[in-house]
Amino acid sequence: MEFIDYYKILELDKSADINAIKKAYRKLARKLHPDLNPNDSQAKAKFQQINEANEVLSDPEKRKKYDKYGKDWKHADEFEKGGYQRSPYENNSGGRQERKSNTGGFGGFEGGDFSDFFGSMFGGQGGGQRSGKVKYRGEDFNAELKLDLKDVFTTHQQTLSVNNKSIRLTIPAGVENGQTIKIPGHGNVGANAGPNGDLYITFLISNHTKFKREGNDLFSTVEMDLFTAVLGGDITIDTFDGKVKLSIKAETQNGAKVKLKGKGFPVYKKEGIYGDLYITWQIKTPVNLSEKEKELFIELSKLNKDGK
Template sequence: MAANYYDLLGVARDASDKDIRQAYRKLARQYHPDVNPGDPSAEEKFKQINEAHGVISDADKRSKYDKYGDRWMHADELEQSEARARSRGRGGFNFYTGGDFDAHRGSTFDYGSYGSGDLFDNLFTNFGSERSSYRQPAAEYPAEVTLSEAAEGATRMVNLPDGRRLEVKIPAGVDTGSRVHIPAGSGGDGDFYLAVTVMPHPRFERKGKDLYSELEVPVEDLVLGSEVTVPTLKGKLALTIPPGTQNGRRFRMAGQGLPELHKSGSMGSLYATVKALLPSNPGLEEEELYRKLKELRNN
């Protein structure tokens, strides 16, 4: 049996959205593959907490999970089966001819203007039409991708219930909550969806097609100006820091975000916010220079 999603995140079943979000972020930072290189157990744990968060952070999916547990993805089918069972439990068909009919009193059934053959032919013709118009809800399969894969696109192998294995292309620009429609058969039969979850990244925060990160810069480089290296999803780029740059200033690097889903040529930006890096253990000479600087600034 799969682990309980609430237990995986360490939250109660009645936890608020805020509690779920905080627990998820803490665990994601702890078990992220970039923080635990070469540790397959951490990678597996990271996948599990992402799967759990993807379900119970979504109100509709959480409701289905609370009701059906591990079978939540088949909630629509289960509810339809329950509805059909309830219908059968009520006796299936109800006949009315204008008079009262009570099986407990042994009353007779008045076919009215119908002949017995006409009535039942009509009933089963209609019933057959309803059966033929019913279509099984499309199946949904979870798919996790890294932020880099979301930027460039990816492929996943999906094992279908009938034993087939399909290689599915996930387009660039997907985000958590994106659904990739895959027509796996003719006439719409066998269609399914990939429900995408983008794993968090230890350095970048995503907002739509834009990325945000912090950039530590030594305080002297902020005062005097410098050229620093900025990590991006595609590599590293040089950024010129003007003299007198204030702590918290944000620099925009156009085209270094993610592509917009289904919009060719539309790229987001990377916003790097400067964070002043102060000396943690200055020597005696450095302290003396800072004292002189302080005196100069005070004067």
């Protein structure tokens, strides 16, 4: 576990008095509060740390135990009952133990157990000026769900595990990359019988297909041989969910685009409605020409001297 120094978290000296702790906590809370840093998981994690640090350091009893026992401060009562005076210096030195109060010595502190304190956060007991049992809705949870573009072409169901609870989720076709949906009531449990928070799921959609997606439209580049481009003809192309045969007009230019209406991506929550597919033609110049073919191209170029 990573060493966690509550004093360092609150940017304080170990000799800081209660007013300095309060001031430091308020200053950092204003900077890192989740309400002021939406969708910022780093700020949220730091906010949880300053809350925990404040919980301990602003309580004289807990602070005393923390200063004395470091990582084991939560077991201070057990140590004291057993007449055992443990020092944070004890872990690695193996020799004589001598504890100096408020001088540090957090070397053996493992910390990291912030979750023990979450119950008192997010309004549970934090509102210093308000008293009594205030019902609060639980904290909202945020989760990310990685899907492939192919997965979101059709509506499907998926079971997610969030905080050890299984949630059966219907993922509607046409969900966008980065889109967030709300699952009401699947967040943290409310404080003092308040309602549960909500679960927000953000979809991270990766695309390993040859199609590019923008909104409901798909884009694809398709190669076409020179002869079909010049003379016209039929060509079979891939759409996202199958193949279609297209008639090519004679004298089709390289980079020309065609729109296939309704062959794009499903529109979110509008069943049966699809965006469009845009095909860009990429005309392949013939290679490895035979002598005969070269002759014919030379003849063509002579016929086409003005370079139209």
